[in-house]
Amino acid sequence: MKLEGKKAIWKDYQKEIADDKYFYVRSCIRQNFFPGSETAFIRILREELGKDIFEHPCHTTCTGIGYHGDIVPLDTMMTVVARQFALMTEAGYENLVPSCITSFGIYTEVLDTWHHFPEVEAKVRDYLIKATGREFKIPVNIAHASDITYKFRKEIAAKAKYKLVNKETGQPLKVVEHIGCHYSKMFPDKGVGGAEYPYVLVGMIEEWGGEVVDYPERRHCCGFGFRQYLVQANRGYSIACSHKKFESMEPYKPDMIITNCPGCPMFLDKWQYAIAEMEGKTYGENGHGIPVFTYEEVAGMVLGYNPWDLGLQTHQVSCETVLDKIGIPYNPDEKYNGINGIKLGVPEMPVNLKCC
Amino acid sequence: MNKKVVVIGGGIAGMESSAHLAALGYEVTLLEKTDKLGGHLLNWEKLFPTMRMGKEVVTFLNEGVEKGKVNVIYNAEILNTKEIMNGFSITLNNNIVLESDAILVTTGYDLFDASKKEEYGFGIYDNVITSAELEEKFMKGEKITTSDGKIPKRIGFVHCVGSRDEKVGNTYCSKVCCVTAVKQSIEIKEHLPETDVYCFYMDLRMYGMHFEALYRESQEKWGVNFVRGRLSEACENMDGSILVKVEDTLAGKPMKMSVDLLVLMVGFEPSLGTKKVGKILNLQFGVNRFFKTQDQHTLTNVSNVKGIFFAGSCTGPKTITNTITDARAAASTIANYLSGHDIHNRIMTSDIKATV
Numbered sequence: 001m002k003l004e005g006k007k008a009i010w011k012d013y014q015k016e017i018a019d020d021k022y023f024y025v026r027s028c029i030r031q032n033f034f035p036g037s038e039t040a041f042i043r044i045l046r047e048e049l050g051k052d053i054f055e056h057p058c059h060t061t062c063t064g065i066g067y068h069g070d071i072v073p074l075d076t077m078m079t080v081v082a083r084q085f086a087l088m089t090e091a092g093y094e095n096l097v098p099s100c101i102t103s104f105g106i107y108t109e110v111l112d113t114w115h116h117f118p119e120v121e122a123k124v125r126d127y128l129i130k131a132t133g134r135e136f137k138i139p140v141n142i143a144h145a146s147d148i149t150y151k152f153r154k155e156i157a158a159k160a161k162y163k164l165v166n167k168e169t170g171q172p173l174k175v176v177e178h179i180g181c182h183y184s185k186m187f188p189d190k191g192v193g194g195a196e197y198p199y200v201l202v203g204m205i206e207e208w209g210g211e212v213v214d215y216p217e218r219r220h221c222c223g224f225g226f227r228q229y230l231v232q233a234n235r236g237y238s239i240a241c242s243h244k245k246f247e248s249m250e251p252y253k254p255d256m257i258i259t260n261c262p263g264c265p266m267f268l269d270k271w272q273y274a275i276a277e278m279e280g281k282t283y284g285e286n287g288h289g290i291p292v293f294t295y296e297e298v299a300g301m302v303l304g305y306n307p308w309d310l311g312l313q314t315h316q317v318s319c320e321t322v323l324d325k326i327g328i329p330y331n332p333d334e335k336y337n338g339i340n341g342i343k344l345g346v347p348e349m350p351v352n353l354k355c356c
Numbered sequence: 357m358n359k360k361v362v363v364i365g366g367g368i369a370g371m372e373s374s375a376h377l378a379a380l381g382y383e384v385t386l387l388e389k390t391d392k393l394g395g396h397l398l399n400w401e402k403l404f405p406t407m408r409m410g411k412e413v414v415t416f417l418n419e420g421v422e423k424g425k426v427n428v429i430y431n432a433e434i435l436n437t438k439e440i441m442n443g444f445s446i447t448l449n450n451n452i453v454l455e456s457d458a459i460l461v462t463t464g465y466d467l468f469d470a471s472k473k474e475e476y477g478f479g480i481y482d483n484v485i486t487s488a489e490l491e492e493k494f495m496k497g498e499k500i501t502t503s504d505g506k507i508p509k510r511i512g513f514v515h516c517v518g519s520r521d522e523k524v525g526n527t528y529c530s531k532v533c534c535v536t537a538v539k540q541s542i543e544i545k546e547h548l549p550e551t552d553v554y555c556f557y558m559d560l561r562m563y564g565m566h567f568e569a570l571y572r573e574s575q576e577k578w579g580v581n582f583v584r585g586r587l588s589e590a591c592e593n594m595d596g597s598i599l600v601k602v603e604d605t606l607a608g609k610p611m612k613m614s615v616d617l618l619v620l621m622v623g624f625e626p627s628l629g630t631k632k633v634g635k636i637l638n639l640q641f642g643v644n645r646f647f648k649t650q651d652q653h654t655l656t657n658v659s660n661v662k663g664i665f666f667a668g669s670c671t672g673p674k675t676i677t678n679t680i681t682d683a684r685a686a687a688s689t690i691a692n693y694l695s696g697h698d699i700h701n702r703i704m705t706s707d708i709k710a711t712v
Contacts, residue, residue, distance in 0.1 A: 001592060005471065005479035196474035196589075216591040216599040219475075251594055 001214065006197050013184075013194035017151045018141040022053045023093035025084060027100035028061040030262040030294075036311025037296040038099050041145055044299055048159055049152055053097070056087045064102035064182075068226045078120070079127045081110045086134035094140040097148055101261040104144040105182030108190050111138065144183060146260035146295050150192055150200045153207040161304035163209030166255075167327040172211035173255040176290070177201035178222055178245075178268065180261025201258055204295055208302050217248035223271055224263025242271040246283045246290070253285075256322045257292040268292045273316045276353035287354035289317030301328055308334055318355040332356070358383040359694050362446055362456040364633055366428065367395025368676060369668025369683040370462035371417040376687035377460075378424025382694070385454055386421065387432040389629060393418065395464055401494040403676060404532075404539040405566040413676060434636055443663065458663050458690050461639070461647065462683070463629040465669045468518025468526065468622040475589040476514065476620055483598050484590060484618045486517075487533070490540055500547055500617070504596060508551055508616035511544055512600055513537045514587050515557040519623030528644045530623030531673040534560050535567045537621050538574045545578040553580045554615065556587055556602050564675060583611075590618055624673040637664055646672045650700065657686040662700050665690055 022045070026038050045051040063080050066072035084107075088096060098104045114121035128134055149156070164173045179198045184191020193199025196219065202212050221228075223242035228234045245268070259265045272289040276282050284290045292315065293301075300310045307328060312319040313335045323330055338344050349355050361377050363370045366388030374386045392398060394417070400410040421428065433449040443457040470478035470486050478484045482503035493500060502508050515537055519530040534557065541553045560582070562568040574580040585602040593599050598618045603610045626645045634641060640660040642648035647670050650658040657665045667686035668679045693699045 002480055002482065005477075008471065008479065009474055194474065197480070214592065216593050218591065219589060 009197050010193045010199045013189060013192065013199070015143070015147070015190060015192060016141060017143040017147045018095035018097075019151075020051050020095075021093055022051065022095050022097040022148065023088040023091060023139075024053050024055050024097045024145070025059050025062075025099065025103060026055065027098075027103065027262050028065075029266075030099060033262060033266045033314075034294050034297065034311055035314060036300070036309060037294040038145075040296040040300040040305065040310055041099070041149070043305075044156065044296070044303065045148070048303065049155060054091055054093055056091055058087055059084060062098070062100070062103040062106045064100070064106045065226060065230070067106065068102070069230050075124070075127065077106065078110050078113070078124045079131065081107060082124050082128040082136055083132060083134060085136035085139065086128065086132070088139065089136045090134075094137070096139040096142045097145055098142070099145050099262075101144065101180030101182045101263075104142070105186050107139075107142050108187050111142070112187065114138075144200075144260070146183070146200050147192060149295050149299055150203050153204045156299050156303065157207045160208065160302040162302050162326050162328055164205065164256075164298070164302065164326065165209045166325045168325070172209055173322070173325060174213050174253060175205045175210040176213045176215065176218075176249050176252075176254045176257045177205060178218075178257060178259045178261075178264050180259070180264055181221065183260060201260055201295060204298070205258065208298070213249060213252045213254050215249040215252050217245045220245050220248070222259070222261070222264040223267040224261070229263075229267070238267065239271050239274060242267055243275055246272070246275065249290075250283050254290055255325060257290055258295055258298050259292065260295050265292045265294055269316045273350050273353050276350060280352050282353055284317070284321060287352075288321050289353055291315065291317050291319045291322045293319070293322075301326070304328070306330070308337065316355075317353070320356055359457040360385070360443075360455060361458050361460060361690060361694075362387065362444070362454055363460045363462060364434065365395070365462035365464055365629060365668070365670070366390075366393040367462060367464045367668065368397055368413075368417060368679045369464065369670075369686070370395075370460075371421050372680050372683035373460055373462060373667050373687045374426045375417070375420025375424045376684050377690060378426050379420075380687065380691050382691075383427075384424065385427040385429060385456070387429050387434070387448070389432060391430045393421065393428065396467075397676065399488065399495065400491055402539065402543065404535045405564065405570045407539070407542075434633060437636055457694055458665065459637070460665045460667055460686055460690060461630075461633055461637070461659070461670055462666075462668045462686075463633050463670045464627050465624040465630070465673065466627040468524070468530075468625050470517055470620045470622050472524050473517055473521075473620070476517065476587065476618070477590045477592065477598070478620055481590065481592045481596075481598060481618075483592075483596055483616060484620065487513075487536055487540060487619055487621045490619050494540075494543060500544060502596065502616050506616070507548060510552045510554070510613075510615045511617045511619065512598070512613070512615035513541060513553070513555045513619045513621060514590075514600075515555065515560075515621050516586070517620040517622050518625065520558065526623065526625065526644070528673065529561060531561070531563075532675055533621040533623055535562060535564065535570065537619075538562075538567075538571050538580070540619065541580040542570070542574050542578050545574075545580065553578075554613065555580060555582045556585055556600070557582060558586055559584070564677070585611075624669060626670070630670045637661060639664065642671075644672065646670060655699070655702070657682070657689040658699055663693070665693070 045053045063072045063077045067077040184195045188195040221241045223238040228238040269292040360383045363386045378384045446454045591599045597614045640648040667683045
């Protein structure tokens with residue numbers, strides 16, 4: 001492996017990322033999958049970095065899943081996107097920051113479509129004003145929330161209490177990174193580092209002390225292809241994709257996985273349980289799985305946030321192996337407490353996948 | 357006084373056309389940007405389909421240049437040109453000013469930069485090399501090994517790297533890569549009889565005399581395997597071997613295979629010299645960025661500027677045989693022009709019909 005070759009490619013794929021005043025649009029699924037991530041992102045931006053980040057209560061889904069699943073027509077999707085832009089314009093912001101990779105892809109695709117076909121933009125403006133009376137300005141900057149975290153990775157490192165380093169051995173943790181397809185595979189020049197050797201997560205891992213694992217199936221789908229999962233009959237493809245990745249990364253003995261998409265951590269996390277139940281196979285140490293994190297969770301971890309405030313208790317694969325390696329303190333008794341401190345009950349434990 | 361011709365580019369086309377122009381009685385100056393004549397041919401050990409040594413052809417070409425007493429100027433760079441009475445004045449980097457009645461442009465091609473096909477990992481994975489690098493090993497008599505010095509058990513050849521590929525902006529066929537892969541596969545089998553060789557191709561364009569016979573020989577005598585399918589990606593395995601993913605379109609199945617060495621058959625691109633000289637001389641470029649000839653059938657050596665002509669692969673990919681033929685045709689065309697034929701405005705049948 002020649003790192004210089006990768007660096008040459010990374011140099012070609014840099015993008016402009018706004019410095020402040022963000023209009024943040026949440027994902028429609030991440031709050032269920034990994035409920036602490038978006039809150040952690042807002043907290044880091046406001047409290048650690050002192051940035052202006054605004055959320056609009058009337059913001060809706062971008063319709064991306066329905067659009068890619070062929071149940072939401074293009075014109076409808078574009079009009080919904082136009083409405084989000086209108087909310088941003090009304091709030092006085094110009095820099096759009098989607099939390100979701102698919103939303104990022106949708107917004108980027110819509111703007112590219114309008115760039116090439118201005119008559120389509122005019123049509124959508126007409127639809128929006130007829131339906132809602134709203135008008136909008138095109139965002140000055142669109143950056144995914146992982147782009148923002150990448151941009152401030154050094155500032156986060158400067159404030160970090162922990163590093164992605166094994167406290168016993170002093171060795172960097174081996175980290176698998178996986179970017180969402182809609183981050184840069186649709187528009188490689190819109191992703192930091194491009195599509196083949198993306199740098200957005202690599203940059204965070206390196207800055208926070210970890211070591212990136214490059215394994216043969218690194219580019220392979222996580223298993224959250226919409227048609228693979230949403231169509232029940234196709235779910236075998238979904239788990240087969242995840243399985244292929246786990247088999248490929250296993251010999252490298254990764255300590256953890258970090259992702260920037262709503263679907264990737266969901267499937268890489270949950271399918272480890274399913275594979276363990278189906279085949280008795282686990283991929284971590286001593287019967288554990290390989291913990292899967294969002295980049296916001298990892299940022300929160302190195303900053304020393306309480307793991308249960310980050311929502312790590314909602315992971316299928318238990319996160320404690322990584323917390324223990326780094327030396328991040330946690331109270332096991334509070335793991336399944338609600339936000340108000342009330343005990344929610346301990347979930348049933350899997351048979352084959354060791355959790356805690 | 358003899359009429360003068362300046363030939364720009366000392367590769368195969370420049371050398372052979374210079375020899376022919378000199379034999380026709382013109383005073384010929386050949387400009388070469390490096391300190392050697394021969395161009396890409398200097399880097400090629402054996403030639404398809406005969407397996408003769410490339411240096412034999414270089415010797416032949418040199419003999420023509422020497423016998424014709426062609427004035428060769430090495431390390432030459434054109435700074436500017438201007439039209440003078442019935443000809444051109446050309447200023448070079450070393451303050452030499454040449455006058456000529458006609459100019460022949462033979463600025464050739466560059467090899468495609470394989471690192472642009474990011475998914476194949478050239479410049480990143482140690483065991484991904486180009487066809488030119490393999491030829492250099494043959495040329496130097498080096499052992500064919502993997503990056504860590506082992507004898508490769510399996511070698512893959514990827515056809516059409518940078519050719520017939522919209523993604524990199526080169527939609528044309530480079531003509532020589534298919535048969536070069538066949539030639540190099542046979543040479544691998546000659547050097548390493550125990551090594552398995554796989555060629556991944558879209559379709560095999562064995563258009564030249566004896567090319568098909570060489571292709572058959574590679575299978576029947578040497579056991580080279582041909583898989584019809586374009587690589588989707590190459591990744592590095594833990595042991596440094598290369599995992600290739602390809603669809604076998606004859607079997608109708610996707611396949612994965614590990615090879616110890618992957619050779620990328622890089623195609624032709626217009627050379628940097630072609631681009632520079634074209635700008636200086638106000639020459640037209642075609643859609644594929646090579647020089648545009650005034651007619652694809654009848655005026656293949658004629659440029660858009662009166663008194664300037666083309667030969668060789670500056671107008672598109674050509675074999676050595678085709679280049680030599682084209683060089684002689686260009687010499688003949690220039691002789692026509694210098695004896696008073698208005699070749700640039702020669703009327704075509706279609707023009708006559710249009711006039712009628």
